[in-house]
Amino acid sequence: MFFPISNAHISPIYLVVVGFIIGILGGFFGVGGSFIAGPALRAVGLDWNFAVGTDLAHIVGKSVVAAKRHRALGNVDLKLGLLMAVGTFGGVEVGAQLIQALKRAGNVNLVVSIVSIVVYLSISVFMFWESRKTLASQKTVRRPIKGAKTTDDHSALKHMTRRIQGLKMWPMIHLQTSGVKISLWTIILVGLVGGFFSGFLGGGAGYIRMPSMVYVLGIPTHLAVGTDLFEIILSASLGTFTHAVKGNVDILIALVMHTGAAIGAQIGAICTQYFTGPKIRLAFVPLPIIGAAIVIYTLVTGHKL
Amino acid sequence: MKPEAAKILRAFFIELGVYAVLVVGYFFLVLHFLGGWLLELELHHRYTYASVAILLIIGQAVVLEGVTTLLFRMLRGRSE
Numbered sequence: 001m002f003f004p005i006s007n008a009h010i011s012p013i014y015l016v017v018v019g020f021i022i023g024i025l026g027g028f029f030g031v032g033g034s035f036i037a038g039p040a041l042r043a044v045g046l047d048w049n050f051a052v053g054t055d056l057a058h059i060v061g062k063s064v065v066a067a068k069r070h071r072a073l074g075n076v077d078l079k080l081g082l083l084m085a086v087g088t089f090g091g092v093e094v095g096a097q098l099i100q101a102l103k104r105a106g107n108v109n110l111v112v113s114i115v116s117i118v119v120y121l122s123i124s125v126f127m128f129w130e131s132r133k134t135l136a137s138q139k140t141v142r143r144p145i146k147g148a149k150t151t152d153d154h155s156a157l158k159h160m161t162r163r164i165q166g167l168k169m170w171p172m173i174h175l176q177t178s179g180v181k182i183s184l185w186t187i188i189l190v191g192l193v194g195g196f197f198s199g200f201l202g203g204g205a206g207y208i209r210m211p212s213m214v215y216v217l218g219i220p221t222h223l224a225v226g227t228d229l230f231e232i233i234l235s236a237s238l239g240t241f242t243h244a245v246k247g248n249v250d251i252l253i254a255l256v257m258h259t260g261a262a263i264g265a266q267i268g269a270i271c272t273q274y275f276t277g278p279k280i281r282l283a284f285v286p287l288p289i290i291g292a293a294i295v296i297y298t299l300v301t302g303h304k305l
Numbered sequence: 306m307k308p309e310a311a312k313i314l315r316a317f318f319i320e321l322g323v324y325a326v327l328v329v330g331y332f333f334l335v336l337h338f339l340g341g342w343l344l345e346l347e348l349h350h351r352y353t354y355a356s357v358a359i360l361l362i363i364g365q366a367v368v369l370e371g372v373t374t375l376l377f378r379m380l381r382g383r384s385e
Binding site: 058 | 320321324328331332335336339340341343344347351352354355356357358359361362363365366367369370373374377
């Protein structure tokens with residue numbers, strides 16, 4: 001099928017299947033799935049700038065579906081999501097501007113590829129280490145967690161999280177849904193970092209924000225997943241607008257991808273009820289590695305880089 | 306395979322089938338009728354294109370969420 005906006009020929013079945021897989025992953029892990037969607041779009045010949053912008057547009061739709069489902073399950077902290085959005089918006093614009101500068105310099109594909117490989121692999125290694133350590137230290141805790149969201153979560157980095165929560169920088173914010181009291185500036189900083197990667201590497205940057213919410217802010221994993229999806233709607237919408245104005249979005253490709261993602265996101269969200277926080281984090285580990293492998297493949301084979 | 310699992314799986318595949326038919330029809334409508342207009346907007350009215358793009362994707366999300374929820378209810382007799 002020919003997509004005139006990006007001047008690309010891509011099979012709609014391929015787009016729907018990619019969307020469906022990413023939808024399941026997004027609903028389950030609270031991530032946009034850009035570490036797979038971006039490379040998957042690159043693999044069929046779309047330029048990185050179009051892959052980044054179009055992926056963001058598709059993520060907006062998918063996150064609306066998944067966040068709605070998570071809200072029904074009580075997994076969304078709206079107050080936290082709205083406060084983080086302040087930092088996220090600034091970060092998205094900085095990331096998008098950097099993409100534009102690289103486009104002008106003519107090396108956007110190479111730089112984004114290398115940065116994405118480093119980021120994806122770092123996240124995987126860190127989360128593997130942390131979740132394994134946590135699971136090993138809580139072997140005695142075994143109970144079904146249907147509907148659980150606030151208390152039955154553990155992290156090997158709890159001591160670090162407590163120190164961060166102990167930083168008394170005015171104003172302190174009490175997040176009742178998450179059961180956490182923390183400085184507004186810490187929340188904004190997490191949003192800023194997530195937003196930067198959202199604008200620069202594409203997607204909602206859930207691969208940064210979801211772990212950050214768990215390890216830095218101390219939010220239970222189930223709530224981090226749902227809140228991250230809510231946050232992704234805001235950040236990806238802004239990212240989509242910014243990239244669309246700069247000519248980096250093929251909305252027709254995004255609409256086709258989203259038809260698969262819509263059903264996948266619901267399935268993924270329902271599945272979170274049956275897993276504990278550390279297990280969700282451990283299952284998350286292979287995803288960025290897959291994304292990195294696809295990027296390495298396109299770099300090595302010289303696939304339109 | 307347990308009867309319950311088989312029932313869920315069968316319902317899921319029926320849902321996928323119905324959904325696929327709806328999606329193919331939707332492709333025709335959107336790509337055929339909106340393709341040219343969106344290309345024109347993208348080339349000459351970028352801010353309008355950006356706004357329309359967000360409205361389209363959110364609108365599609367809300368509609369598809371409704372469709373998939375309706376399919377779940379119709380075929381399984383309850384909301385998942």
